[in-house]
Amino acid sequence: MAKKPIAKMKCEDIQSHLTDYLSRELGPYLSDAVRAHLRHCETCQSAVEELDSTINLLKSSTSLKIPARLSDSSRRRMYRVYKHPILSWLDSNQPLIYALALIMVMTYLGIYLIVASQPEPYDPAKWREVQIGTWVGDGYTNYVEKPSMMEQDPPANNVITSTFWLILGVLGIMTVVLLVRWWLASRFRSLSDQRKDGTRGPPDDPTTS
Amino acid sequence: MSSDTEKDLPSSETKANLDFDATVAEFEGPLLRYATRLLNNSKAAEDVVQTAFIKLFKAWHTTTFRDAKISSWIYRVTHNAAIDHIRKESRRRNLHQRHTEEHEVTGKRVGGPTTKEISDAAADAAVLLNQLPVRDREVVILKIYEEKSYREISEITGLTESNVGYILHHSLKTLASGLKNQKED
Numbered sequence: 001m002a003k004k005p006i007a008k009m010k011c012e013d014i015q016s017h018l019t020d021y022l023s024r025e026l027g028p029y030l031s032d033a034v035r036a037h038l039r040h041c042e043t044c045q046s047a048v049e050e051l052d053s054t055i056n057l058l059k060s061s062t063s064l065k066i067p068a069r070l071s072d073s074s075r076r077r078m079y080r081v082y083k084h085p086i087l088s089w090l091d092s093n094q095p096l097i098y099a100l101a102l103i104m105v106m107t108y109l110g111i112y113l114i115v116a117s118q119p120e121p122y123d124p125a126k127w128r129e130v131q132i133g134t135w136v137g138d139g140y141t142n143y144v145e146k147p148s149m150m151e152q153d154p155p156a157n158n159v160i161t162s163t164f165w166l167i168l169g170v171l172g173i174m175t176v177v178l179l180v181r182w183w184l185a186s187r188f189r190s191l192s193d194q195r196k197d198g199t200r201g202p203p204d205d206p207t208t209s
Numbered sequence: 210m211s212s213d214t215e216k217d218l219p220s221s222e223t224k225a226n227l228d229f230d231a232t233v234a235e236f237e238g239p240l241l242r243y244a245t246r247l248l249n250n251s252k253a254a255e256d257v258v259q260t261a262f263i264k265l266f267k268a269w270h271t272t273t274f275r276d277a278k279i280s281s282w283i284y285r286v287t288h289n290a291a292i293d294h295i296r297k298e299s300r301r302r303n304l305h306q307r308h309t310e311e312h313e314v315t316g317k318r319v320g321g322p323t324t325k326e327i328s329d330a331a332a333d334a335a336v337l338l339n340q341l342p343v344r345d346r347e348v349v350i351l352k353i354y355e356e357k358s359y360r361e362i363s364e365i366t367g368l369t370e371s372n373v374g375y376i377l378h379h380s381l382k383t384l385a386s387g388l389k390n391q392k393e394d
Contacts, residue, residue, distance in 0.1 A: 020374050051382070054381055054384050054385040058334050058335070058338060061338075064246060066251065067254075078263060
């Protein structure tokens with residue numbers, strides 16, 4: 001853009017550059033132009049004074065209480081993410097974790113019910129062949145034989161056993177989840193302990209002893 | 210180099226962590242100041258700054274920061290988090306306002322200083338600043354309080370440098386005329 005000669009710059013042009021001038025964001029050419037204009041123009045002098053006093057008023061405003069440092073609770077939360085990212089992720093995604101745990105339990109229950117509804121596999125020890133026939137006549141001479149049938153021993157009452165396995169399965173899943181969580185926590189704790197020796201690991205949380 | 214000397218030297222990971230700690234110590238004050246002024250709420254500002262540091266930590270090991278860029282980066286993240294907070298607050302406030310209108314309760318704004326509470330000119334300036342649109346307020350805060358250059362403000366806000374100058378000039382003129390009007394009243 002072609003530079004406008006300093007002498008031809010009007011008050012309007014100068015005033016549009018006053019904030020940049022006060023912010024020291026003008027190049028040397030325009031700074032000189034503004035400075036030269038301000039020397040003899042009272043209108044622009046009052047405009048620059050107005051802007052300058054507004055800036056000073058803003059700077060001197062102390063109505064807000066501004067904390068110098070993060071509070072202990074914020075710092076603790078921040079360092080928790082810093083030191084235990086996985087635990088922190090688990091904590092911040094609890095609904096998802098609960099949903100996954102529920103899906104796991106429901107899947108286990110579904111698989112269990114499908115398997116339980118299947119007929120038992122053939123076990124010769126449990127089955128025996130029986131002859132079903134009818135004695136006719138005097139009851140000793142004429143025996144009419146019907147086709148043989150296989151008969152199984154009456155099934156045992158499996159309700160208690162099924163419930164036991166179901167509870168055991170759910171407890172098993174819960175135990176695995178808790179063990180993984182405990183292992184992760186202890187692993188991160190040991191990393192931060194190593195850090196105290198100056199060897200490795202994330203920095204110490206200054207808010208905890 | 211002896212093995213003892215090697216052991217004394219911090220590993221690259223520790224060095225990175227120490228650097229991160231130093232970065233937190235260096236920027237927490239300025240960022241809290243910036244966010245508190247922008248949001249007019251120190252509690253919300255803490256949450257915003259905490260979010261910014263968490264994002265910085267997540268990017269710490271994957272992004273190569275040059276010293277000059279960390280400042281702009283962390284300010285930009287704080288700026289984005291603050292804008293998100295303002296949007297959420299505004300939605301919440303709109304709901305609240307609708308609710309209060311239904312119950313015929315009058316109330317202009319939630320939180321923040323009012324002219325009745327604070328009477329001196331500096332406080333009036335702060336109140337007028339809070340009445341500016343967020344974008345204008347943020348440019349004024351970054352320039353006047355954080356003393357950032359137009360280029361830095363441009364990197365933080367995503368505005369062009371000439372746009373920053375234009376917004377700053379018009380915001381200051383609005384504030385100056387507002388203060389003048391109050392003086393006359």
